[in-house]
Amino acid sequence: MAYQALYRKYRPTNFDEVVGQTHIIQTLKNAIVQNRIAHAYLFCGPRGTGKTSIAKIFAKTLNCTNSQDAPCGVCENCKMAANGSHPDIIEIDAASNNGVDEVRNLIDKVKYAPMQGKYKIYIIDEVHMMTSGAFNALLKTIEEPPAHVIFIFATTEPNKVLPTIISRCQRFDFNKVSMHDIKYRLSVVCKNEGIEIDENGLTLIAQLADGGMRDALSILDQCVAYCSSHIDVNDIRKIYGVITSEDIGKLFYSVYKKDVDSFVKDIQKYSDMGMDIKRLTADFIHMLKDSLILDYSENSTLVSDMKKDMIRKYFKLAPINFRIKCMEELM
Ligand SMILES: [Zn+2]
Secondary structure, eight states: OOOOOHHHHTOOSSGGGOOSOHHHHHHHHHHHHTTOOOSEEEEEOSTTSSHHHHHHHHHHHHHOSSOSSSOOSSSHHHHHHHTTOOTTEEEEETTTOOSHHHHHHHHHHHTSOOSSSSOEEEEEETGGGSOHHHHHHHHHHHHSOOTTEEEEEEESOGGGSOHHHHTTSEEEEOOOOOHHHHHHHHHHHHHHHTOEEOHHHHHHHHHHHTTOHHHHHHHHHHHHHHHTTEEOHHHHHHHHTOOOHHHHHHHHHHHHTTOHHHHHHHHHHHHHTTOOHHHHHHHHHHHHHHHHHHHHOTTOTTSOHHHHHHHHHTGGGSOHHHHHHHHHHHO
């Protein structure tokens, strides 16, 4: 079988498999059970937080013949939705179909009753990419949609969506997925795939993904390509140009001791290795901030154990005022 990217392989097919966004899932489930379905939804939020996945699962549930609040997965409608062949679930990527003609074409078909399911559902991804002409053409349909039609718009930039469209939608704001949830999901995937990775590796991938579950799985994929089935935190650093907490600790110590030679030498070394200096600066600020947290709360769970060791070893040697001044300079 051809290799399938992890984010595709582990794309959720049911509400239970979605990571995070529990408030949104609960509201959508309630809407189905109470039969209070809106005609237009707007899913806003950062990339990779589950907007399209939830839209697809919601669409599948609405057309499932057996379901209450989740797709059964076995009826004809569910099967067709799962392999993307359901005639009444129409996905449009506005980034590539943003013209008036495409929207007109879509609107022409809106009036026809669904062929297979109860509802005709249009999932329009990256809706902010539509031209204003296309938006305006769509607006008329959203104002008076036929009873069997539901629109689900997804966007990373709700500020670029016409206010007149937003006001006609039920809006849901997707949050970044928490570190904890990403790490948990990654550990499940690794276990399934026979990938060995430790806690520090999971933490680093979750940090790099910055709240996007899809990004986290793509990063994991890239690490697997590089390291095979045993992923070491230092390999991830090499691939993504991230330096260690210890490296940052040493840099800080040179600054504190006014050891310009070794500071410049180290920075040159990281630069030659292709390390991202902007990222280094951000990590440096982060370490300084964490050192201040530890000053006030020695047992804080906000700081990882790995970082705590390095903070005690290097940062705590300097007085608090010095660290604050460093942080201000770096910012
Ligand atoms: Zn079903």
